[in-house]
Amino acid sequence: MASECSLLGVILVFTLFRDLVTVSGQNIPAVGLFSFGDSNFDAGNRKFLTKATVAQNFWPYGKSRDDPNGKFSDGKIVPDFIAKFMGIPHDLPPAFKPGADLSRGASFAVGSASILGSPKESLTLNQQVKKFNQMISNWKEDYIQKSVFMIQIGTEDYYNFTKNNPNADISAQQAFVISVTNRLKNDIGLLYSSGASKFVIQTLPPLGCLPIMRQEFNTGNDCYEKLNDLAKQHNAKIGPIMNEMAKTKQGFHFTVFDFYNVILRRTQSNMNYRFSFTNISCCGIGTHNAYGCGLPNVHSKLCEYQRSYLYFDGRHNTEKAQESFAHLLFGADPNVIQPMTIRELIVYPLDDPMREFWEDPMEKKLSLVQNVVHDFDASGSM
Numbered sequence: 234m235a236s237e238c239s240l241l242g243v244i245l246v247f248t249l250f251r252d253l254v255t256v257s258g259q260n261i262p263a264v265g266l267f268s269f270g271d272s273n274f275d276a277g278n279r280k281f282l283t284k285a286t287v288a289q290n291f292w293p294y295g296k297s298r299d300d301p302n303g304k305f306s307d308g309k310i311v312p313d314f315i316a317k318f319m320g321i322p323h324d325l326p327p328a329f330k331p332g333a334d335l336s337r338g339a340s341f342a343v344g345s346a347s348i349l350g351s352p353k354e355s356l357t358l359n360q361q362v363k364k365f366n367q368m369i370s371n372w373k374e375d376y377i378q379k380s381v382f383m384i385q386i387g388t389e390d391y392y393n394f395t396k397n398n399p400n401a402d403i404s405a406q407q408a409f410v411i412s413v414t415n416r417l418k419n420d421i422g423l424l425y426s427s428g429a430s431k432f433v434i435q436t437l438p439p440l441g442c443l444p445i446m447r448q449e450f451n452t453g454n455d456c457y458e459k460l461n462d463l464a465k466q467h468n469a470k471i472g473p474i475m476n477e478m479a480k481t482k483q484g485f486h487f488t489v490f491d492f493y494n495v496i497l498r499r500t501q502s503n504m505n506y507r508f509s510f511t512n513i514s515c516c517g518i519g520t521h522n523a524y525g526c527g528l529p530n531v532h533s534k535l536c537e538y539q540r541s542y543l544y545f546d547g548r549h550n551t552e553k554a555q556e557s558f559a560h561l562l563f564g565a566d567p568n569v570i571q572p573m574t575i576r577e578l579i580v581y582p583l584d585d586p587m588r589e590f591w592e593d594p595m596e597k598k599l600s601l602v603q604n605v606v607h608d609f610d611a612s613g614s615m
């Protein structure tokens with residue numbers, strides 16, 4: 234009896250200890266984190282690339298931490314939380330900040346970045362990859378191979394397309410989506426050629442539900458479905474592209490985060506996730522508080538309690554929301570991130586081929602239904 238108790242104690246202590254270690258990230262290899270893309274992942278790079286005033290360097294950005302540091306949030310952003318879970322002892326630094334400690338990786342993402350085009354005072358994904366290659370001697374080859382590369386980009390492309398082509402028909406849309414996703418695939422291939430092997434790609438959120446799009450396209454409490462459609466078309470191509478790369482490029486590992494549905498669920502059933510406000514921003518002016526957060530000529534309207542909002546400004550999430558996304562990325566179930574979590578991606582043996590791939594959630598649902606029907610048939614025949 235006594236020995237059973239102490240065994241239980243040992244198991245309990247072990248379990249607690251293991252969980253503690255997991256939380257602090259100590260039992261996974263000390264690898265690096267690199268982020269690429271647009272404002273969602275910009276760790277403060279923009280101000281090093283432009284002489285213009287950068288609103289996100291001013292209050293109330295960083296409000297929850299009293300630290301306006303060029304991130305588009307009231308506090309930290311997703312890659313900062315991922316860095317923490319990985320045991321990196323500081324936020325992910327902006328790659329272009331002189332003197333930043335880049336030893337555990339860096340953010341190459343810049344606000345307003347796009348995949349196509351030549352964004353003003355920003356960089357395309359392709360230009361970010363070129364900057365990474367210029368700085369590549371900062372890291373050892375095998376360190377790059379083991380490190381995590383997160384990419385979030387595309388919003389700017391589809392927003393720009395919709396503004397310039399309000400009446401684009403289906404075939405023009407499809408052609409644009411193909412040119413964007415082909416270029417994205419090409420840029421990911423360039424990172425792979427530079428030695429990266431572990432990729433985390435986020436799908437685009439429902440772009441038409443962003444407060445700034447509702448405000449700009451005057452949709453009131455509805456989402457602007459044209460932009461949601463484009464995001465869906467783009468997203469449908471991501472999984473298959475990544476599957477193909479993993480099947481054709483040796484040691485290519487990836488996972489896809491279903492950001493679209495993560496945001497949609499929070500938008501539609503907001504109280505399940507404790508967000509009182511999902512159709513308007515916390516900081517800014519206009520019908521949806523979506524413009525001008527941080528700008529000196531705007532007397533920014535700032536909400537009282539950031540944590541009850543899904544969006545901090547017109548198109549970026551609050552720190553509370555970003556922290557929950559990071560938890561999903563690092564340890565959620567396969568409905569949200571597949572075929573594996575970031576944690577599993579980190580420990581996945583280098584050079585091993587992937588054994589599981591991305592599956593279309595709609596097809597998965599169908600096969601589930603077929604299984605149920607099959608089960609029913611089986612029991613009926615007994």
Ligand SMILES: *[C@@H]1O[C@H](CO)[C@@H](O)[C@H](O)[C@H]1NC(C)=O
Pocket residue numbers: 347349350351352353389390393394397
């Ligand atoms: C936006 O679209 C215009 C016209 O198609 C193009 O010239 C420009 O480079 C695009 N900008 C971005 C950021 O994609």
Ligand SMILES: *[C@@H]1O[C@H](CO)[C@@H](O)[C@H](O)[C@H]1NC(C)=O
Pocket residue numbers: 453454455512513520521
């Ligand atoms: C936001 O949603 C609430 C609750 O559904 C609604 O009452 C309000 O009018 C919406 N705000 C805007 C600007 O559409």
